[in-house]
Amino acid sequence: MIRLLIADDHPVVRAGLRALFATEPDLLVVGEAASGEEAVARSYAGVDIVLMDLQFGNGMQGWDATRRIRERPGAPHVLVLTNYDTDADILGAVEAGAAGYLLKDAPPEELIAAVRAAARGESALAPTVAGRLEARQNAPDDALSAREAEVLTLVADGMSNREIARSLFLSEATVKSHLVHIFTKLQVSSRTAAVASARERGAIRSV
Amino acid sequence: MIRLLIADDHPVVRAGLRALFATEPDLLVVGEAASGEEAVARSYAGVDIVLMDLQFGNGMQGWDATRRIRERPGAPHVLVLTNYDTDADILGAVEAGAAGYLLKDAPPEELIAAVRAAARGESALAPTVAGRLEARQNAPDDALSAREAEVLTLVADGMSNREIARSLFLSEATVKSHLVHIFTKLQVSSRTAAVASARERGAIRSV
């Protein structure tokens, strides 16, 4: 018998997962959590698998809750369940110690199979996800530095170079310099393209 | 007895809604649809209420399906159910003929109440949504034209004026002209600020 904890802020999704697992005799939902904090609190030893949503309306986010759950000895396996399949989400979840990464629009069978695999201690990455992870491993080192990310965030908010300079107490030259590096790393040649690229990669969330 | 059709591309959400309504003796789920097309096809006379997701993975989107369902005589009422509560979504859904607009993270009771209200022919807008609609009514007329929105979408993708011009078979001057109008309507003064503003208002989706 595999004991499950469902962590999702949507009551409808929780009900759906509960209904889904009710049809399987070897799966038992032993609890629900509507927030990251609740998920951590309810992940006691009697839970085998935690189904974790990555996006909670407010408070602790899924990846953080995952990390906190996994860092305890004898912790349950965590299966991340999310709407989006952006690189940043995936990588973050895997780094936080998730045993698997599934999309919410996945067919029910796939979901159930992933739960059983995770319970056996196997990694259960969705096929599309596994490929993406590999691609990330082989990708050139284009990670933005902290300062560059900061500048890019302000660019995404629609600020001009001068405004960014003032806002960060820099000269405009420095802002431009950061932008040159950002463009190179993202392989683009304009600020709007940089923002679009960063969004695609999941380096920028918001809205 | 109120007969329901559930239209959502997520199997888990469909199961959740089905489980939710199963507890109410006066509600009966008579069908499910995983796409906009399917929703239109299954909205025959025997259905009282259609619960419509706005975001489908691909194909016909929710607001379009809503319009097609509602334009038929004796059509069922459509309750729009969505993750986001952006102005554009709400206004679009209401214009398409939705009887109500609900968020997926709403408590189950609210959802059930909305279904019953819609079945009685009443409008069932979530409280937060109703207020927003009023605000929109009183807001200045800053709605972008179809062409302007098209241009802005390409800007958000990071394209230059020249690229947009080529892509839409226009001269660069026309693109600039559209941008001037976009800037005026959004009360900004640069393309990146326009994109940021449009995102805030929900006029741009993607990613």
Added chain:
DNA sequence: TCCGACCTCGAACTTTCGGATGATGCCGCA
């Protein structure tokens, strides 16, 4: 200790963007 990264800044240059102004044609509505 040296090397590499990151952060900072300047100056000169080219390209693109944005503002101003004006013009034409189409379409719907009063």
Added chain:
DNA sequence: TGCGGCATCATCCGAAAGTTCGAGGTCGGA
């Protein structure tokens, strides 16, 4: 029938943005 909104395009000009080259500083790892 005329008015207004929309879409299309042109030209000119100043202001941003982006490019190139160079240079000084900190800091952590080899």
